[in-house]
Amino acid sequence: MADKRRYNMVITIFLLILSVGISGAVPAPRAAAGGGSKGQWQLLLSNTGVVAMHMALTHHNTVMLFDQTQSGRSGYRLRGHSNRGRCTGSSRADLDDSSCYAHSIEYDVSRNRIRPLSLSTDTWCSSGSFLSNGTLQQTGGYGRGSRRIRYFRPCADHVCDWRQSKRSLADDRWYASNQLLPGHDRAIVVGGRRVFTYEFVPKRSPSEGSFNLPFLHRTYDRDAGGNNLYPFLHLSSDGNLFIFANRDSILFNFRQNKVVKTFPRIPGNGSRNYPSSGSSVILPLDHRNKFQRVEVMVCGGSTRGAFRAANERRYLKALSSCGRMVISGNRHKWNMEYMPGPRLLNDMLILPTGHVLIINGARSGSAGWDNARNASLEPYLYKPNATLGRRFSVLRSTRIARMYHSSAVLLPDGRVLVAGELRLQAFVPHYMGRQYHTYRPDNVTISYGTGLHGQIGVRHGGEFSVEFWLGRRPSNDVEFNAYAPPFTTHSISMNQRLLKLRYRSMVRAEDGRVNAVVEAPPSPNVAPSGYYMLTVVNGGVPSISQWVKFINA
Ligand SMILES: *[C@@H]1O[C@H](CO)[C@@H](O)[C@H](O)[C@H]1NC(C)=O
Ligand SMILES: *[C@@H]1O[C@H](CO)[C@@H](O)[C@H](O)[C@H]1NC(C)=O
Ligand SMILES: *[C@@H]1O[C@H](CO)[C@@H](O)[C@H](O)[C@H]1NC(C)=O
Ligand SMILES: *[C@@H]1O[C@H](CO)[C@@H](O)[C@H](O)[C@H]1NC(C)=O
Ligand SMILES: *[C@@H]1O[C@H](CO)[C@@H](O)[C@H](O)[C@H]1NC(C)=O
Numbered sequence: 001m002a003d004k005r006r007y008n009m010v011i012t013i014f015l016l017i018l019s020v021g022i023s024g025a026v027p028a029p030r031a032a033a034g035g036g037s038k039g040q041w042q043l044l045l046s047n048t049g050v051v052a053m054h055m056a057l058t059h060h061n062t063v064m065l066f067d068q069t070q071s072g073r074s075g076y077r078l079r080g081h082s083n084r085g086r087c088t089g090s091s092r093a094d095l096d097d098s099s100c101y102a103h104s105i106e107y108d109v110s111r112n113r114i115r116p117l118s119l120s121t122d123t124w125c126s127s128g129s130f131l132s133n134g135t136l137q138q139t140g141g142y143g144r145g146s147r148r149i150r151y152f153r154p155c156a157d158h159v160c161d162w163r164q165s166k167r168s169l170a171d172d173r174w175y176a177s178n179q180l181l182p183g184h185d186r187a188i189v190v191g192g193r194r195v196f197t198y199e200f201v202p203k204r205s206p207s208e209g210s211f212n213l214p215f216l217h218r219t220y221d222r223d224a225g226g227n228n229l230y231p232f233l234h235l236s237s238d239g240n241l242f243i244f245a246n247r248d249s250i251l252f253n254f255r256q257n258k259v260v261k262t263f264p265r266i267p268g269n270g271s272r273n274y275p276s277s278g279s280s281v282i283l284p285l286d287h288r289n290k291f292q293r294v295e296v297m298v299c300g301g302s303t304r305g306a307f308r309a310a311n312e313r314r315y316l317k318a319l320s321s322c323g324r325m326v327i328s329g330n331r332h333k334w335n336m337e338y339m340p341g342p343r344l345l346n347d348m349l350i351l352p353t354g355h356v357l358i359i360n361g362a363r364s365g366s367a368g369w370d371n372a373r374n375a376s377l378e379p380y381l382y383k384p385n386a387t388l389g390r391r392f393s394v395l396r397s398t399r400i401a402r403m404y405h406s407s408a409v410l411l412p413d414g415r416v417l418v419a420g421e422l423r424l425q426a427f428v429p430h431y432m433g434r435q436y437h438t439y440r441p442d443n444v445t446i447s448y449g450t451g452l453h454g455q456i457g458v459r460h461g462g463e464f465s466v467e468f469w470l471g472r473r474p475s476n477d478v479e480f481n482a483y484a485p486p487f488t489t490h491s492i493s494m495n496q497r498l499l500k501l502r503y504r505s506m507v508r509a510e511d512g513r514v515n516a517v518v519e520a521p522p523s524p525n526v527a528p529s530g531y532y533m534l535t536v537v538n539g540g541v542p543s544i545s546q547w548v549k550f551i552n553a
Pocket of ligand 3: 317318363364373374
């Protein structure tokens, strides 16, 4: 076997030498050229019992899935006792009881198994961020849950569970958004239903409350269900916060409670935030411009009037447009382009390659229960740096509609976990195809020392080593991409960002072992402290990702 492999390698290298002559540059494989397959779908579990309204990948390679607790029973029945005796499944009392029905589960990716968790208050339409130690800080929800702060500290032994904090939020946070800020392990929570404020979690001082944000008042469409709920938040690398709501956006200095810039309104006859529910990403940040060029992208949403029309059972066609705008520097303009079809309720995920996957959603209607029609079954792939007009491609369709209350998260093995109703699926992008295996960096290991105060992790601006195995010479575009795992709900992936890191050196030994020295992001403004998924991408073919922790030491 090994001999045959070596023999094949020799032949391959020989052919490569023939094909590239003496220039030394190895051409990128087909994955980068965009041809090949459209990916595949896998059905992982036929019943998770719990609707994945919210999902987040932990650094223990498990995924938290949870919905709402006040909608009655879930599909995950437990054999517990309710306050009035054994859970029967019929009395009103057991419906809300977390010992009778699970409303949250933890999915173990490698074992393809779930286990139930217990929530004591309602997490419906909540938000969250991972703190620097990998604990999920989750905020808000509905009813008695609307001011709650909950923690989930992922563990290797599968015994951890939700813990509710004794502290609470200053305002109700139902349909609010969350972004981890640089330093102090603090998140900002913005907006919510009929709440036009933001606040910090944890607070900067014990007496601190919430702060008015007039921008949220201005962007609120009273007759259209708000159209500015779940605002899009992106941390810019200058340390300010980009906030997009409805059709407008600002750059906000949260330290001084000051609007730094007001951006032009995005074109298109409709809105982008809940219940219009388009989606947004901050495009990959790149070491080649010192991470200083920051560009955001917004795609899809509903046509003006769609929310009211849906209440009258008329389902207006969604928006097809996407806008891209550079928010750094001082010239700002939305550059518009069009998806292959209209779409709302879409999730946007940054793949390890730096491409953007647009998945889930519908072609018409609005967000809200039973308000959308015509499921968008085909994901789109978007290549940000391709020539205009050639950036989108249409991928393989699924048969399962994923509309309101669906979500998607990227997994360390490169697949995308997709859920929403009770079936759990994975989308397997083309780059995982066997035909790319000879290009795929294998057995990636990361090593680093400890920070100044003995913390384990790579400090900002520091270096770490990445070792991997490659059966052939590296292509001329090897990338080391670090990805912050988001908290995903209602078409927005909070805290998602991808950083293309610089490598100082890369040496390949004769046996195929490659040693690279890679630079951590320069500051917590560029990459807030925490766990990132590091992927080695060889000519568009990604490795399995490994976790690396960046610390502020
Ligand atoms: C991480 O920090 C949070 C908040 O300070 C704390 O509750 C949690 O226990 C910590 N988790 C770990 C794994 O140390
Ligand atoms: C915007 O869309 C609505 C609903 O489809 C339509 O009635 C209206 O005429 C459109 N406005 C413009 C300026 O295109
Ligand atoms: C939605 O589906 C209906 C019925 O199949 C069709 O008439 C309509 O054109 C579709 N709308 C969109 C936006 O695709
Ligand atoms: C994409 O293009 C932008 C602007 O032209 C550039 O700054 C960035 O480095 C490019 N990224 C890649 C991966 O080529
Ligand atoms: C990669 O790691 C696996 C398991 O640790 C090992 O069996 C395999 O030989 C390694 N492959 C290479 C090429 O080093």
